[in-house]
Amino acid sequence: xxxxxxxxxxxxxxxxxxGARRRRExxxxxxxxxxxxxxxxxxxxxxxxxxxxxxxRNVADSIEQSLPEGVEGDVDVEIRGVSALWQALTGSMDEMxxxxxxxxxxxxxxxxxxxxxxxPLAEGGTLGRGVAEASVDGxxxxxxxxxxxxxxxxxxxxxxxxxxxxxTFLGIPIGFSVTAEPEAAGDRVLxxxxxxxxxxxxxxLDASGLVDRILGGDPFPICVAxxLPEGVExSGIDVEPDLVTVRLExxxxxxxxxxxxxxxxxx
Numbered sequence: 001x002x003x004x005x006x007x008x009x010x011x012x013x014x015x016x017x018x019g020a021r022r023r024r025e026x027x028x029x030x031x032x033x034x035x036x037x038x039x040x041x042x043x044x045x046x047x048x049x050x051x052x053x054x055x056x057r058n059v060a061d062s063i064e065q066s067l068p069e070g071v072e073g074d075v076d077v078e079i080r081g082v083s084a085l086w087q088a089l090t091g092s093m094d095e096m097x098x099x100x101x102x103x104x105x106x107x108x109x110x111x112x113x114x115x116x117x118x119x120p121l122a123e124g125g126t127l128g129r130g131v132a133e134a135s136v137d138g139x140x141x142x143x144x145x146x147x148x149x150x151x152x153x154x155x156x157x158x159x160x161x162x163x164x165x166x167x168t169f170l171g172i173p174i175g176f177s178v179t180a181e182p183e184a185a186g187d188r189v190l191x192x193x194x195x196x197x198x199x200x201x202x203x204x205l206d207a208s209g210l211v212d213r214i215l216g217g218d219p220f221p222i223c224v225a226x227x228l229p230e231g232v233e234x235s236g237i238d239v240e241p242d243l244v245t246v247r248l249e250x251x252x253x254x255x256x257x258x259x260x261x262x263x264x265x266x267x
Contacts, residue, residue, distance in 0.1 A: 225264030
């Protein structure tokens with residue numbers, strides 16, 4: 001054996017094989033962990049989806065059963081937010097939307113959308129804030145107006161309503177029509193006159209003072225308290241030629257069956 005050959009040190013190939021095997025095993029373990037995490041995440045999504053759907057149906061059923069007397073209709077509920085399960089664990093829902101497109105309110109068809117914030121899950125808890133939009137068509141508006149003494153109904157315009165009435169002027173009953181702008185006022189809607197016309201006046205009767213009297217008088221109130229849960233107020237109103245949309249709001253409203261079942265009163 002030559003000196004050069006004696007200095008040669010052989011390298012064991014088995015060591016290389018063990019290292020490669022360990023690397024493959026580590027890689028396989030990482031893949032397994034990743035697969036488990038993906039499956040776990042999918043299960044969480046499934047549980048979240050199913051749980052959210054069940055919660056939405058339960059809330060909708062509860063609302064339908066708690067509607068005030070004389071109010072009927074189907075209600076759909078959507079729970080908004082990142083995780084309904086997490087919200088449930090905290091004891092309240094961040095945001096919930098309830099829709100009732102064909103609600104019957106004492107014979108009047110109403111399309112209602114309600115958005116509620118900080119909704120407690122415990123019975124008797126207090127609602128943070130609620131905003132509702134209720135839309136009614138012209139026929140429904142006439143029914144409500146008739147209940148308030150406006151037998152001639154209301155004619156809807158662009159931001160205005162017109163109605164007919166009768167007044168005694170100088171001892172003579174005179175019919176007139178008024179165009180008014182509606183104004184939200186808590187438990188009622190005010191019709192504030194902006195124009196008036198006399199329907200029929202004798203040639204010898206000066207009715208200029210009648211128009212001034214109508215335009216300078218108090219607005220005509222239409223009470224809606226008896227159609228709303230107690231504590232809910234009218235905060236806005238939008239009038240179109242064939243539709244009226246009323247905005248309602250409530251804060252700190254106790255969510256108990258007796259609360260939803262109790263309406264306000266019109267004096």
